[in-house]
């Protein structure tokens with residue numbers, strides 16, 4: 215009977231893409247969120263590959279079942295803070311692996327990494343609390359493969375204080391949305407014309423960050439490309455080098471760029487540092 219129902223749903227949904235068809239079959243709420251169209255764009259080329267995919271948050275296992283059908287040749291790993299009854303949720307399949315633990319528990323996540331080594335795709339659909347989303351990213355990002363995708367669902371919780379977000383201070387709160395907004399600077403860190411810039415953890419390690427309605431995609435990859443405008447975060451040093459080499463007027467450009475412009479940059483640095491101190495932004 216169940217088989218007939220599955221075939222019936224597949225025929226009914228035949229105008230949908232593969233992922234949508236499968237999503238309807240398991241009635242995942244990722245359809246109502248509008249996530250499957252976005253996922254399809256990223257995943258259709260990967261569908262038949264042999265991947266290691268981790269999803270944080272299992273609940274009824276609907277998404278694990280969907281990924282298990284869609285990525286037939288991949289390992290689908292699910293983690294959840296609560297115990298999951300595999301029989302009841304029909305998750306006892308060859309390509310599904312389930313573990314119990316918290317997404318922000320370092321010891322537990324380290325064990326998961328030890329077991330699976332690296333991931334091609336990580337989806338965070340767990341607690342959606344700012345502290346957990348940021349902690350799991352910190353713990354799991356190193357185990358994401360080069361060119362791998364880290365996806366955060368339901369980022370609307372950033373705008374809701376009942377979920378540890380902050381709707382009253384959109385730009386400067388410690389919400390997970392702000393964490394990912396700030397991460398975009400790591401894409402361009404080589405261009406930052408601040409000679410006192412201190413390199414950040416993810417600088418050069420991310421090639422793309424895409425924001426969708428309630429969803430963020432981060433692509434890992436080598437992004438250490440040197441700037442064409444600045445040398446070691448200094449515009450003055452680049453200009454001095456460029457102009458003095460081109461014209462041979464070393465002294466003139468030394469005074470202009472290495473003394474005058476450097477003093478101007480230093481003044482701006484001091485003023486901005488004071489501003490940040492006064493506003494408690496350091």
Ligand SMILES: C[S@@+](CC[C@H](N)C(=O)[O-])C[C@H]1O[C@@H](n2cnc3c(N)ncnc32)[C@H](O)[C@@H]1O
Nearest residue numbers: 271272273276277294295296316317339340341
């Ligand atoms: C939105 S549901 C997951 C839905 C599932 N991914 C799907 O699409 O069918 C969120 C799940 O995250 C789990 N969860 C909550 N806090 C967690 C934590 N700290 N670590 C891991 N899982 C957590 C909850 O138990 C719940 O099952």
